[in-house]
Amino acid sequence: MAVVTLTKDNFATEVEQAQEPVLVDFWATWCGPCRMIGPVVEQIAEANAGKLKVGKVNVDEQPELSARFGVMSIPTLILFKGGQQVEQVIGANPGALNAMVQNNI
Numbered sequence: 001m002a003v004v005t006l007t008k009d010n011f012a013t014e015v016e017q018a019q020e021p022v023l024v025d026f027w028a029t030w031c032g033p034c035r036m037i038g039p040v041v042e043q044i045a046e047a048n049a050g051k052l053k054v055g056k057v058n059v060d061e062q063p064e065l066s067a068r069f070g071v072m073s074i075p076t077l078i079l080f081k082g083g084q085q086v087e088q089v090i091g092a093n094p095g096a097l098n099a100m101v102q103n104n105i
Contacts, residue, residue: 003045006055008064014055016083021105022053026069026076028060033092034075040094041077044101051105079104 004014006024015022025041027034045054059066059074069078069085078088079100086104089096 003042004053004055006057006065007062011057011065014053015080018053018080018083020051020053021086022055022080023101024078024080025054025056026059026066026071026074026078027056028058028074031074037075037077037092037094037097040097044098048101048105052101 003025004010006014015024023041023044025034025037027038041054041056044052048054057065059071065071069076073090075092076088076090077097077100079086081104087100089100
């Protein structure tokens with residue numbers, strides 16, 4: 001399953017109305033730790049296809065979404081279930097990210 005690019009226009013449909021849990025990666029192109037965790041996010045998307053949706057929010061292009069969820073540091077990865085935020089990991093921490101996903105799918 002491909003990673004979905006999230007915007008303020010499709011966030012409600014792709015995340016809040018999703019049947020499956022959704023992992024949302026708040027990132028930026030200039031962010032070194034974001035580039036480090038990117039392949040881990042891609043691997044999680046592939047390994048959990050059908051059980052988990054994965055989306056990315058570019059904080060520079062979507063400042064409204066960043067503000068809405070209080071994202072102050074990137075990368076911030078938030079897991080949503082039933083349209084509600086249930087858990088988050090801040091920073092490039094693959095172990096914590098994998099644990100969060102496994103505990104919620």
